[in-house]
Amino acid sequence: MKPIQVGLLGIGTVGSGTFNVLRRNQEEIRRRAGRGIEIHSVFARSIERARKVVGDDVKVVTDANEIISNPEIDIVIELIGGYEIAKTLVMQAIAAGKHVVTANKALLAVHGTEIFAAAREKGVMVAFEAAVAGGIPIIKALREGLTANRIEWIAGIINGTTNFILSEMRAKGLDFAVVLKEAQRLGYAEADPTFDIEGVDAAHKVAIVSAIAFGVPVQFEKAYVEGITKLQAADISYAEQLGYRLKLLGITRRRDTGIELRVHPTLVPSKRLIANVEGAMNAVLVHADAVGTSLYYGKGAGSEPTASAVVADLVDVTRLHTADPHHRVPHLAFQHDSLATTPILPIEEVVTSFYLRLQVADQAGVLARITGILAEKGISIDALLQRPQDADEGQSKTDVIIMTHETVEGRMNEAIALMQALPTVLAPIVRIRKEELN
Amino acid sequence: MKPIQVGLLGIGTVGSGTFNVLRRNQEEIRRRAGRGIEIHSVFARSIERARKVVGDDVKVVTDANEIISNPEIDIVIELIGGYEIAKTLVMQAIAAGKHVVTANKALLAVHGTEIFAAAREKGVMVAFEAAVAGGIPIIKALREGLTANRIEWIAGIINGTTNFILSEMRAKGLDFAVVLKEAQRLGYAEADPTFDIEGVDAAHKVAIVSAIAFGVPVQFEKAYVEGITKLQAADISYAEQLGYRLKLLGITRRRDTGIELRVHPTLVPSKRLIANVEGAMNAVLVHADAVGTSLYYGKGAGSEPTASAVVADLVDVTRLHTADPHHRVPHLAFQHDSLATTPILPIEEVVTSFYLRLQVADQAGVLARITGILAEKGISIDALLQRPQDADEGQSKTDVIIMTHETVEGRMNEAIALMQALPTVLAPIVRIRKEELN
CATH class of the missing domain: 3.30.360.10 (Dihydrodipicolinate Reductase; domain 2)
Structure with missing residues (x-):
């Protein structure tokens, strides 16, 4: 069977990695994919710079359209990055019936819904393993x-x-x-x-x-x-x-x-x-x-680790593009007509625990005030660490570190505002969220 | 679209987990797979025991043939384990044109080649994510x-x-x-x-x-x-x-x-x-x-972690069984006609480093003898730890621990034989392989 033909848009760090991995492991990849996977042509702004990577055997073009409109090309890889040109080219490739592989997280994070809808319409795959955590599948x-x-x-x-x-x-x-x-x-x-x-x-x-x-x-x-x-x-x-x-x-x-x-x-x-x-x-x-x-x-990054994900997507497309598009793995894991409307919570409604560092005056009753405010807001304390007084400063102040149990962030905001207003709290309170992850 | 129909062979730990996960998460799974996935019937030796898991809504049979020969069933899950009956049933299911999902590593490790060949012949999928490392994909x-x-x-x-x-x-x-x-x-x-x-x-x-x-x-x-x-x-x-x-x-x-x-x-x-x-x-x-x-x-084990892999395989089959069988993901990752004949090396030819513990007489020259033997065999030492004499024993002996650099195992065998023969080596030498994994 004739090798699947790939057009590569962008030959920077990840593009070069993709080209090199595909060439170096071409035999191993063919044994896995059941077909060769060939770079048909490369779009680059500078032909000279592209030639340094791809040599003389591969066609280099400075007009991306020569790739997108080429009927010989089955898959387009977008490695340009950014929102503008990348989006235009991806949408054009989809419209031309090409499968698309991209590493562009920014593009998908902002325009994903539109891109996936267009791909569904045309029955093509949009694969993006490289967009998250580089080489980790x-x-x-x-x-x-x-x-x-x-x-x-x-x-x-x-x-x-x-x-x-x-x-x-x-x-x-x-x-x-x-x-x-x-x-x-x-x-x-x-x-x-x-x-x-x-x-x-x-x-x-x-x-x-x-x-x-x-x-x-x-x-x-x-x-x-x-x-x-x-x-x-x-x-x-x-x-x-x-x-x-x-x-x-x-x-x-x-x-x-x-x-x-x-x-x-x-x-x-x-x-x-x-x-x-x-x-x-x-x-x-x-x-x-x-x-x-x-x-x-x-x-999670780097030329060949990211290329590993790009090429894995190429193999996936090669292996699976013949599957019924209505049941094939959906772009976002769930069928497009089964997406939920569950709201994204504002940060004030997030539940987490906290590390707080308060620089306080080293005098009686300070700790009672602080812990009193937390208790009043229903925030319970997991651990407390009071540092010895800082002698160098020649002042009577100390660091108090508090680890809390889980609470709603909005409530913690209120507690922090009250604590910050205490005259014995001498500097902005440091707050870092904490997760047990078990 | 009508739900895909599954026959479940075996309702022990993993079988119960599979049944429970499929039922509990059926809506989420349908949203992902694009079709419902239903347990059509269950094969068990004891109907009573099976009923305790599956309740009264699911058909339970004591003759596996009723599942394998049932034209309504699309996928057969083999969770019986062992080599004999499991193999017969898997081969029959394949012959009947069913896709197969199995968690049976012993079966695949011993009869994998035959099973995959039969599946290829019939154009069906054999999926086995659960066979290695349980729930880890x-x-x-x-x-x-x-x-x-x-x-x-x-x-x-x-x-x-x-x-x-x-x-x-x-x-x-x-x-x-x-x-x-x-x-x-x-x-x-x-x-x-x-x-x-x-x-x-x-x-x-x-x-x-x-x-x-x-x-x-x-x-x-x-x-x-x-x-x-x-x-x-x-x-x-x-x-x-x-x-x-x-x-x-x-x-x-x-x-x-x-x-x-x-x-x-x-x-x-x-x-x-x-x-x-x-x-x-x-x-x-x-x-x-x-x-x-x-x-x-x-x-890597347990009822629901293993079921997680079994059900993922069901979803894979549901999503991908319509893909061209000649390019669909090959059972063993590589196309069957592209398998290599690279030999498996005997352990004597394996290259690794070693930890050795020698109980030796605590006298002059012992260490020189031991390190001399290693040097003679071209094995270089990475670290050496000599324990203080064991006073409790009232004898003049001590433990010497040696970490080596990489060497061929056969050469280490020769060195150990020579060291073991020394009269000052008082007990069998302990040898543990060591890998840097970097």
């Missing part, structure tokens, strides 16, 4: 491996840059700004790291994962997003003493009243496997009713 | 998620009973026999635990995994199998001091000369995630050329 696990289950929650380290930064902050006791510079120097953070460090990239991914887990539309715009830029080394150290590690987690959880969808720094018990995922590695923890807790760990 | 990850890769090696904790026993031995400093009794009392080990503790169950599973990873036939009969019954608490403790944990691993690795396929107690660096998988949990570590190292963790 987490989309496949959720969409196909755990279909028996009512999924309860998912918590993932799904941004390698921030996990690298947090790992370094802990290992070296350094503050955020210092480590960010190091990460940029080492290539773990981009020159403009905003999307990573502010949690936006993780929010794109968790919005996709949430849809697949709970059978709802992708709703990035409703996610609560908080990055790691304000974190201090002191809190990482205090948490460590209490048996917790700090991770930037993407979390989505089913509640009776709706779905939680949030990205924020989170304290996790040090003994959990996910707390021990270090450096730029990713891991996704899934809790579901039949299987219990399972974890998926691996490289 | 590791078959799917290897067969579909990592298809871009040349897989290099796989190392898995794929037997919960032995991992529970080893975890307890370490935590409590107890020897094997004591912990086995406790495991039996708690239900983590069966009354006849031979298949688990001797490594046979893990070998069934790793033989299946090896075939899927490397595109070779399932070759359980060529696996090297060593259980945990002879392990002593002392070695767990010594290894711990050197930064290693003891796990029963199923390992399969590609070498230039062939494929390693082995199950044995293995020391793993304590800092690896897989070293921290405790109790009855399973985890599989995969190393592949594009994606690097990835890990899959979860419950």
Whole structure:
């Protein structure tokens, strides 16, 4: 049988990885897919730069239309990134009846509903394993491996840059700004790291994962997003003493009243496997009713790890595009006419536990006031740590660290406002959410 | 569309779990599969016992033929276990054109080649996610998620009973026999635990995994199998001091000369995630050329975790049985006409590093002799620990612990024979294989 023909849009980091993996493992891939998979042509802005990757044997075009409108091409891979051009090209490819493989989480998080609807209309597949957690086949696990289950929650380290930064902050006791510079120097953070460090990239991914887990539309715009830029080394150290590690987690959880969808720094018990995922590695923890807790760990970014997911999608399309489109694996795991309208909960209605650090005047009655406010708001205390007075400062102040049990965030906001107003609370209260993940 | 009809052979632990999960999550499963999935009838030896699980609404039969020959039934689930009856029924179901889902690793490890050939002939699917690592979708990850890769090696904790026993031995400093009794009392080990503790169950599973990873036939009969019954608490403790944990691993690795396929107690660096998988949990570590190292963790046994995999297979069949059978996901990940004849290496040709414990006379020159033998065989030493003399015994003897670098096992056998023959070596040498897994 004639090899399946692929058009590649974009030949940057992931595009090059895809090209190289397909070429290096072509024989192994053919043995698995039952057909060869060939790059028919590559769209690049610079022919010269593309030639450096693909050599002289592959057609390089500077007009993406030559790929999208080419009847010889079966599958289009979109690796351009961003929202604008990528969206236009993906929609055109679908309209032309091509199957699409993309690694573009931003695109799917924002325009997923429209793209999947168009694909359904044309009976083509849109595959996007590479969009979440790079080389870890987490989309496949959720969409196909755990279909028996009512999924309860998912918590993932799904941004390698921030996990690298947090790992370094802990290992070296350094503050955020210092480590960010190091990460940029080492290539773990981009020159403009905003999307990573502010949690936006993780929010794109968790919005996709949430849809697949709970059978709802992708709703990035409703996610609560908080990055790691304000974190201090002191809190990482205090948490460590209490048996917790700090991770930037993407979390989505089913509640009776709706779905939680949030990205924020989170304290996790040090003994959990996910707390021990270090450096730029990713891991996704899934809790579901039949299987219990399972974890998926691996490289979440990089040229070949991401290419691994892109090429796996190519093989999937090659193997499965002949299946009845009405029953074939749905893009978002659930049949499009079975999506639920379960609301995404605002952050004030999220239920979680908290780490609080209060800098207080070291005088009688302060602790009674603080614990009194928490009690009044019905928030119970799990652990309390009072630091010895800070002698260097020559002032009478100290750090009080409080770990609470679970509470509704709105209630914690009220408690924090009351505590912050106390004259004996001398600095802005630090608040970090905490999850037991068991 | 009319629900897909399933015949269930066996209503024991996993059968009950399957029935309960399908019923409890039927709505969620229908939303994913695009069709209902219904248990049409159940084969059981005791109607009364089956009724206790399935109630009065489902047909229960005591003749499996009523299921296999029923034209209304689309998929047969085999959960009887064992080789004989299970094989006959699976072959008959295939002959009758039914798709088959099974959790029976023993059956596939021994008769897989024949079963898959028959299924291919009839164009039906045989799905077996539940056969390896219970609820962890590791078959799917290897067969579909990592298809871009040349897989290099796989190392898995794929037997919960032995991992529970080893975890307890370490935590409590107890020897094997004591912990086995406790495991039996708690239900983590069966009354006849031979298949688990001797490594046979893990070998069934790793033989299946090896075939899927490397595109070779399932070759359980060529696996090297060593259980945990002879392990002593002392070695767990010594290894711990050197930064290693003891796990029963199923390992399969590609070498230039062939494929390693082995199950044995293995020391793993304590800092690896897989070293921290405790109790009855399973985890599989995969190393592949594009994606690097990835890990899959979860419950490897039990009623509903295993049912999670069985039902996922039902959904897969429901979604994908209409795909062209010649390109549909192959049973063993590789197209049947593309299987390789790469030989399975005998254990003497396996390359690994070793932990050795020698009880030696505490006199001058002993260590020189031992290290001299290792040097002579070209085996280099990574770490050496000499214990202080054991005063209680009132004798002049001591433990020497040696960690080696990698070597061919046959050469280590020669070295051990030479060391064992020394008059100053006072007891049988303890040898445990060690893997860095990085």
